[in-house]
Amino acid sequence: MTETTTQTAHAVTMMMPDPAATTGGEVATQLGTELAINTGQIGFTDAQRAALRQLGIEDATDGDLAVFFHVCQTTGLDPFRKEIYMIGRNTKLTEWLDNGEGGRRKVERYVTKYTIQTGIDGFRRKVREYAHRNGDTLAVEGPLYCGDDGEWKEVWPGKTPPVAAKFTVIRNGEPFTAVAHFDEFVQTNNIYEGTGQGRKVVGQEPNSMWAKMPRNQIGKCAEAAACRRAYPNEFAGLILTDAAQPTVIDGEVVEQHRPPQRARGTSALEARAAAAAAAKAPQPAADDTPAVTKPLSEASRRKWLNKMFALMGEGKAPDREDQLIVIAGILDLDTLREHRDDMTDDELRTVATQLNDWKTTGALEAQVTELINAWSLREAAQADAAAHESAPAEQGDLLDGGDQS
Template identity: 30%
Template sequence: MNQIAPVAPRDEDALISVLQSSVYPGASPDSIRLALSYCRAAGLDPMLKPVHIVPMWDRNEKRLRDTIMPGIGLYRIQAARSGAYAGKSEPEFGPIVTLKLGGREYRVPEWCKVTIRRVVAGHVCEFTAKEWWIENYATAGKDTDEPNAMWAKRARGQLAKCAEAQALRMAFPELVGAQPTAEEMEGKDLAPLPPARGPVVEHEAQQRQPEWQAMQWPVCDRNGRCREMGDPDAWEAEMLRRIEVIQTNRSLDPAMKPVLIRQVRDANRAVVEWLCERGYAAQVEGVVAAFRAALGEAEPVNGAGDDGIPPGLFQTTPKEVSA
């Protein structure tokens, strides 16, 4: 994708006018300037619409706020230009189920599965994502559970995009990062921080807070990119999924699997500590236990510490091996 060339202020106003009339009709000039800034930072051509301007409800500010997000098209281009992209499968859909939402019945696919293929060290590896319609659809408004017009009309197409985006994140984490696409977040809320339920560690004023502390339930990768999961159930499911993806990947050397699982654990070490400090130790305990089991580490003898943080994620104890 071609990089955007530097433009003078007068030329930028003309470019914003063009984008407003063609690529982003109805968007405000300020929102288009945000999109231009995003494109400049990433070296993208705004005329190809690599990012979307998505109105999202901000629960803190109690208003709609335009948010700049990548589109599924940008994910596809970045994967293709990597030189390692080896294609993808046709979307595989689960059974059609009937859901009653907003007083109406909707027939939708229960789930969708997409596989992305990537060449790694000369071998074609498969990365499969399975996404559920009920967990991904966007509502028609903040006070109803009825799907919006797009999800009601294109139940299969929208879900397929979400599954493909998740699979691309798994296959190309260094290229597409962890930020959800506009197709995944259209109609969703910007969630506020969870209320503190316990002691909060005070940070020095000059210390910059990590970006994930502005999220509610973040999951991070080894490159420091984090994704908002929204609630504890989705957070736990995503953490367990990452362990399972490594354990069930037949293309990986068995000796590498514990190494990769430890990388996932280390990438989320600070997140788990932070959640525990805010009083969510019970919600993260299952994930801590899953990492111990996957790595063959024994349960700590003394239980949780005085701070309420489940042990085992930070101080590991190998299982005893009988002679």
């Protein structure tokens, strides 16, 4: 047996699933809990729906959940093990409606579009199942990383991200190699300059996960692409979570999105607040009277408040004052409200929706912290400015250095 054959055989032993394991929708039944998706099940149970709400898709319609269940059952991927996700993003849609006078008017509104994405653990499990089902030998090589010199390395010690990552899936001795370039896959946030109406985008930077673990992220993208090349039919339609861009929904670029969900702190909060409110009702045409949002019942408002308080706690803002600061930051207020309940129904929806968006993208704690820090810096700058009111030059320097958004 050659060295290559020996290496491949060892890799197969390490990678192959238990031959007794089942595939398809039966895989999840091994959990043995009420969250298990059983063979013959036709939809999510109440317990499963409750668990899914904790994963951030509480606003999904029955139709969206039916599609998600179908994909989970047919692929055998388990959403409760975070092998597969359904992620909602606010999307701007344009419709043309009859105006009743023989003409048409353009109406734009925000709706939540859901896309189903697969975690890297889902790709790893399925590629082994496909190999076992087909009787294929299977091995992997990588990930490897390279810089501008094109030299591939197993370890990338530098602080700067690698230029690319490479991963190879070897199926029946045939290598299927995929190369993922960092600048093509990195997910970014906008960098803003200025305040208020003068705020503008001046650049982009990697989001929190890509900035913290660039090697891991780009390596997963290369690994998923190699799995797809080795089994193109089986992986058709599966999107890797870490490779999915916020501006693409199910492979189709929509006409226009609101600012990316993972924008930095107070940046784009004006647009987000408007977008969140717009998501509840169609935007009126210029010659129409403003649409009136249906008031919340007392019970519904209490549910929205409880949801907001729970998200505040998850964002490490359990104190009343910190929560008032977060509310002011999201609503772009200059002063703090006296009570957390001093919000209109639309404002409450906007705050809770924004917090939930941050939770969905994994940025909740970071965004809440940045809002609180920005408010503290602004208060400090205002206090210093008041103390040096007799020195205009120094006062101007302080204000220029503070966050006056």
